[in-house]
Amino acid sequence: MPELPEVETIRNELAPHIIGRTVTGLTLCWEGIVRQPSAEEFRSRLAGQKITGLSRRGKYLIFSLSSGELLILHLRMTGSLLLNPNPGDPDRFIRAIIHLDEGDNLYFRDPRKFGVMWLARDTSDLEKKLGPEPLTEGFTLEVLKERLKNRKAPIKALLLDQNLIAGVGNMYADEALFSAGIHPLRSGDSLSAKEVARLHRAIQEILWAAIGNKGASVENYFRPGGELGTAHFQFRVAHKLGGDTCPVCQAPIERIVVRNRGTYFCPQCQPRKK
Numbered sequence: 001m002p003e004l005p006e007v008e009t010i011r012n013e014l015a016p017h018i019i020g021r022t023v024t025g026l027t028l029c030w031e032g033i034v035r036q037p038s039a040e041e042f043r044s045r046l047a048g049q050k051i052t053g054l055s056r057r058g059k060y061l062i063f064s065l066s067s068g069e070l071l072i073l074h075l076r077m078t079g080s081l082l083l084n085p086n087p088g089d090p091d092r093f094i095r096a097i098i099h100l101d102e103g104d105n106l107y108f109r110d111p112r113k114f115g116v117m118w119l120a121r122d123t124s125d126l127e128k129k130l131g132p133e134p135l136t137e138g139f140t141l142e143v144l145k146e147r148l149k150n151r152k153a154p155i156k157a158l159l160l161d162q163n164l165i166a167g168v169g170n171m172y173a174d175e176a177l178f179s180a181g182i183h184p185l186r187s188g189d190s191l192s193a194k195e196v197a198r199l200h201r202a203i204q205e206i207l208w209a210a211i212g213n214k215g216a217s218v219e220n221y222f223r224p225g226g227e228l229g230t231a232h233f234q235f236r237v238a239h240k241l242g243g244d245t246c247p248v249c250q251a252p253i254e255r256i257v258v259r260n261r262g263t264y265f266c267p268q269c270q271p272r273k274k
């Protein structure tokens with residue numbers, strides 16, 4: 001959390017308000033949120049720059065700056081970006097405020113403090129660790145097949161591997177596996193051609209639908225205007241706890257842990273062996 005659909009929603013909703021705007025200053029409520037350079041240098045290099053673009057790669061948000069540098073931001077577990085939140089009680093989870101011209105302010109809110117931002121010359125470091133974007137034409141069935149070949153790890157873990165596919169996280173991996181009828185512990189190389197095709201389609205359908213629903217507000221995710229997303233209302237297995245049943249066969253949803261990640265699935269619709 002937030003995953004590709006949440007970050008894409010933030011990008012879509014923030015872009016019209018911040019592209020072309022100038023950063024007038026930065027307030028750091030918690031300096032640890034800056035990965036590089038030093039907090040002081042970060043502040044001075046950001047000030048005066050115009051934001052010329054906003055894009056997403058995987059779960060990263062990338063602000064293009066007039067100097068040619070990039071401001072890269074990762075929200076990790078609980079981060080969100082809020083544009084001009086309603087004044088009210090002081091929010092103790094605000095870690096940084098990017099001040100823009102005309103009095104607008106972009107707040108980086110992050111209760112658990114895992115979020116980070118940094119300045120970079122280009123995206124080469126990101127590209128080294130990120131696989132293909134699942135919603136682009138380049139992500140063909142052949143690409144997915146090739147990437148699962150000889151992979152012994154559980155398919156759930158492979159879907160979370162950002163080097164294999166960028167942007168899929170815990171919630172949408174569970175939803176895609178349910179949709180494709182694949183048990184999360186099946187090894188990548190055990191999937192039949194038909195199963196890989198179902199999974200390929202499921203990943204794209206699940207992500208597009210979640211973008212359409214403006215992301216899932218499961219844990220501290222807010223859209224830039226402070227609204228919640230509604231994608232979690234469409235979840236069929238992800239985050240289903242005690243007593244929830246499969247919407248297809250009514251079997252109780254099961255929870256297991258795969259590589260330290262809580263994983264939800266239907267034991268009947270997603271059989272262990274095929």
Ligand SMILES: [Zn+2]
Binds near residue numbers: 249250270
């Ligand atoms: Zn079922």
